[in-house]
Amino acid sequence: xxxxxxxxxxxxxxxxxxxxxxxxxxxxxxxxxxxxxxxxxxxxxxxxxxxxxxxxxxxxxxxxxxxxxxxxxxxxxxxxxxxxxxxxxxxxxxxxxxxxxxxxxxxxxxxxxxxxxxxxxxxxxxxxxxxxxxxxxxxxxxxxxxxxxxxxxxxxxxxxxxxxxxxxxxxxxxxxxxxxxxxxxxxxxxxxxxxxxxxxxxxxxxxxxxxxxxxxxxxxxxxxxxxxxxxxxxxxxxxxxxxxxxxxxxxxxxxxxxxxxxxxxxxxxxxxxxxxxxxxxxxxxxxxxxxxxxxxxxxxxxxxxxxxxxxxxxxxxxxxxxxxxxxxxxxxxxxxxxxxxxxxxxxxxx
Amino acid sequence: xxxxxxxxxxxxxxxxxxxxxxxxxxxxxxxxxxxxxxxxxxxxxxxxxxxxxxxxxxxxxxxxxxxxxxxxxxxxxxxxxxxxxxxxxxxxxxxxxxxxxxxxxxxxxxxxxxxxxxxxxxxxxxxxxxxxxxxxxxxxxxxxxxxxxxxxxxxxxxxxxxxxxxxxxxxxxxxxxxxxxxxxxxxxxxxxxxxxxxxxxxxxxxxxxxxxxxxxxxxxxxxxxxxxxxxxxxxxxxxxxxxxxxxxxxxxxxxxxxxxxxxxxxxxxxxxxxxxxxxxxxxxxxxxxxxxxxxxxxxxxxxxxxxxxxxxxxxxxxxxxxxxxxxxxxxxxxxxxxxxxxxxxxxxxxxxxxxxxxxxxxxxxxxxxxxxxxxxxxxxxxxxxxxxxxxxxxxxxxxxxxxxxxxxxxxxxxx
Numbered sequence: 001x002x003x004x005x006x007x008x009x010x011x012x013x014x015x016x017x018x019x020x021x022x023x024x025x026x027x028x029x030x031x032x033x034x035x036x037x038x039x040x041x042x043x044x045x046x047x048x049x050x051x052x053x054x055x056x057x058x059x060x061x062x063x064x065x066x067x068x069x070x071x072x073x074x075x076x077x078x079x080x081x082x083x084x085x086x087x088x089x090x091x092x093x094x095x096x097x098x099x100x101x102x103x104x105x106x107x108x109x110x111x112x113x114x115x116x117x118x119x120x121x122x123x124x125x126x127x128x129x130x131x132x133x134x135x136x137x138x139x140x141x142x143x144x145x146x147x148x149x150x151x152x153x154x155x156x157x158x159x160x161x162x163x164x165x166x167x168x169x170x171x172x173x174x175x176x177x178x179x180x181x182x183x184x185x186x187x188x189x190x191x192x193x194x195x196x197x198x199x200x201x202x203x204x205x206x207x208x209x210x211x212x213x214x215x216x217x218x219x220x221x222x223x224x225x226x227x228x229x230x231x232x233x234x235x236x237x238x239x240x241x242x243x244x245x246x247x248x249x250x251x252x253x254x255x256x257x258x259x260x261x262x263x264x265x266x267x268x269x270x271x272x273x274x275x276x277x278x279x280x281x282x283x284x285x286x287x288x289x290x291x292x293x294x295x296x297x298x299x300x301x302x303x304x305x306x307x308x309x310x311x312x313x314x315x316x317x318x319x320x321x322x323x324x325x326x327x328x329x330x331x332x333x334x335x336x337x338x339x340x341x342x343x344x345x346x347x348x349x350x
Numbered sequence: 351x352x353x354x355x356x357x358x359x360x361x362x363x364x365x366x367x368x369x370x371x372x373x374x375x376x377x378x379x380x381x382x383x384x385x386x387x388x389x390x391x392x393x394x395x396x397x398x399x400x401x402x403x404x405x406x407x408x409x410x411x412x413x414x415x416x417x418x419x420x421x422x423x424x425x426x427x428x429x430x431x432x433x434x435x436x437x438x439x440x441x442x443x444x445x446x447x448x449x450x451x452x453x454x455x456x457x458x459x460x461x462x463x464x465x466x467x468x469x470x471x472x473x474x475x476x477x478x479x480x481x482x483x484x485x486x487x488x489x490x491x492x493x494x495x496x497x498x499x500x501x502x503x504x505x506x507x508x509x510x511x512x513x514x515x516x517x518x519x520x521x522x523x524x525x526x527x528x529x530x531x532x533x534x535x536x537x538x539x540x541x542x543x544x545x546x547x548x549x550x551x552x553x554x555x556x557x558x559x560x561x562x563x564x565x566x567x568x569x570x571x572x573x574x575x576x577x578x579x580x581x582x583x584x585x586x587x588x589x590x591x592x593x594x595x596x597x598x599x600x601x602x603x604x605x606x607x608x609x610x611x612x613x614x615x616x617x618x619x620x621x622x623x624x625x626x627x628x629x630x631x632x633x634x635x636x637x638x639x640x641x642x643x644x645x646x647x648x649x650x651x652x653x654x655x656x657x658x659x660x661x662x663x664x665x666x667x668x669x670x671x672x673x674x675x676x677x678x679x680x681x682x683x684x685x686x687x688x689x690x691x692x693x694x695x696x697x698x699x700x701x702x703x704x705x706x707x708x709x710x711x712x713x714x715x716x717x718x719x720x721x722x723x724x725x726x727x728x729x730x731x732x733x734x735x736x737x738x739x740x741x742x743x744x745x746x747x748x749x750x751x752x753x754x755x756x757x758x759x760x761x762x763x764x765x
Binding site: 098099101102104184190207210211296298299300315316317318 | 431434437438440455458459460461537545546547595597598602613727728730731734741742745
């Protein structure tokens with residue numbers, strides 16, 4: 001199959017290479033020394049202003065408008081993102097502390113000391129463990145419950161569909177402080193909803209947030225409840241993109257509901273799944289608000305997460321150098337996990 | 351979870367950017383404006399005070415018509431970070447109210463202007479409040495208002511439990527708690543935090559009552575002293591005997607509802623609780639008593655409150671001194687007590703009619719017995735270490751071992 005004539009020169013070879021397995025495409029490429037051949041198409045003959053020149057200087061007057069349009073973004077990005085990110089990296093190699101807040105230039109370079117200290121810091125290792133615990137349990141539960149809700153809403157429930165959609169999505173858009181008030185009431189060991197129910201049934205409810213063993217699971221349940229709405233909405237969109245013919249074909253071939261789910265729905269949802277998994281994992285690795293408002297890291301640091309520890313070191317004690325090294329460690333972990341996911345959840349249906 | 355690690359990193363670094371950019375152009379100028387000149391004095395004040403200072407500043411204006419006092423109220427919860435950020439950006443106001451335990455940190459930052467001890471005299475103020483502002487022979491803040499802890503306990507329930515008399519000693523308090531425990535309505539006999547943010551405020555009185563100190567004369571921590579172990583042991587008794595909740599309270603727990611509902615009949619807290627009980631659980635307003643914290647080897651207490659500081663970068667130091675003089679004057683302080691119910695730091699104010707007629711005797715006695723928390727640059731971190739120690743203590747940790755561990759951690763923070 002040849003590429004359509006409207007394609008621009010740069011996209012043509014890739015399209016043709018991937019679309020056809022014929023040897024002619026690769027031969028063509030080999031002949032041009034690995035470089036893309038530029039087929040003469042009407043679009044490439046002359047550029048917008050009629051000059052025959054193919055490649056233009058990127059900073060020419062022609063592009064000036066584009067640069068002007070992006071200036072507000074660039075200015076913001078450079079001032080509030082790029083520069084601070086670079087500054088934090090530098091800071092993570094210094095002993096930047098409280099007294100440097102007024103004299104930043106006095107901070108001394110200490111090489112990798114912050115990083116070596118980090119991995120001997122029992123509290124940081126505990127925070128790492130807690131974060132991993134939160135992610136390993138929380139992410140699959142969020143994805144699972146989001147997918148379950150989406151499948152039910154997509155096919156099972158006819159009535160009140162909008163009502164349920166709103167219901168599941170409402171926690172996502174609710175402010176964390178309001179959520180915290182409600183959940184504290186639910187989990188309260190003396191006056192809480194669960195405690196009250198348990199009393200009616202003759203049990204005693206445990207002190208969820210006061211127990212080292214139960215505090216983290218409680219936060220995980222709360223986080224799953226808060227985040228499944230996002231997963232559900234994305235999965236719903238993904239489900240609606242699966243063509244009905246495929247499903248019909250499966251049914252004609254005698255597939256039951258479960259087989260259809262396993263062999264059709266899940267594989268065709270892989271791109272959505274990848275996106276949901278990556279975004280949820282990044283969010284969960286950064287977990288901060290739940291322990292911050294519910295437990296403040298306790299009891300006995302059993303809900304202290306990396307982000308919360310970073311916040312405490314950075315803004316309570318102003319150990320900015322140390323906190324920066326934590327930020328970069330977390331960043332590297334997130335990057336590694338994301339790359340791993342991109343590899344594992346590659347779309348294999350194409 | 352919408353705030354990502356990077357955005358927090360960004361916050362951190364933005365603070366640095368600001369400091370890099372702005373410290374370069376600030377400072378170095380000695381353009382002091384005299385007190386008589388027409389000028390605007392900027393003041394940051396926190397909490398309830400922040401809402402009311404502007405009111406009292408009107409009286410000040412009668413004497414100093416040239417000085418316009420511009421008050422910015424700042425919430426206590428964000429005040430600390432705002433002040434440090436402002437110090438970094440050289441954007442501090444002329445003066446501010448500083449929480450008593452923050453002074454050490456701002457001395458370390460070099461942000462405070464020493465107080466003229468010819469104008470403000472130590473003998474006028476509660477010694478513990480004054481000493482909290484003193485480092486290496488210089489004084490950096492003038493105590494404005496003070497607070498301290500007293501014991502609140504339900505008298506009706508004490509009677510029901512058959513315990514008589516006011517708790518005056520550690521033993522009395524323990525006996526009262528054991529009495530309360532026998533009542534069916536009681537959930538926890540005493541509200542004593544098992545760690546968590548600010549738990550140190552509840553333990554320090556025990557340390558002082560045992561005769562202990564935080565640091566010795568050279569500023570070296572003394573948290574493994576026999577007195578410290580004694581204080582930890584006493585504190586632990588309430589958890590060992592099931593008299594206090596052994597897990598730390600969830601953030602934002604307020605004892606007042608449980609106090610009103612007979613569930614927690616005893617707690618130690620500051621003067622503001624009197625008003626809160628009246629507002630929130632009026633039905634028990636006549637059923638309780640406040641007494642000075644029971645004594646161990648001696649009377650002891652902590653002193654809280656706030657000091658007025660002038661920042662080193664201010665160009666209106668003379669005006670700031672006038673305003674500080676006005677706010678810490680005995681007459682203004684007595685009037686201020688009526689307005690904001692803040693206990694005066696100036697001892698002479700306690701002889702004014704407004705305080706004479708108020709029932710504040712217990713607080714006066716406690717303030718006289720209070721000891722200072724010296725201005726330590728890393729006090730917040732030491733306090734956090736104490737919080738962690740108390741958490742371990744409540745879980746059955748050995749007081750002597752915990753004291754040794756606390757000492758080690760504290761030593762590494764005081765250099």
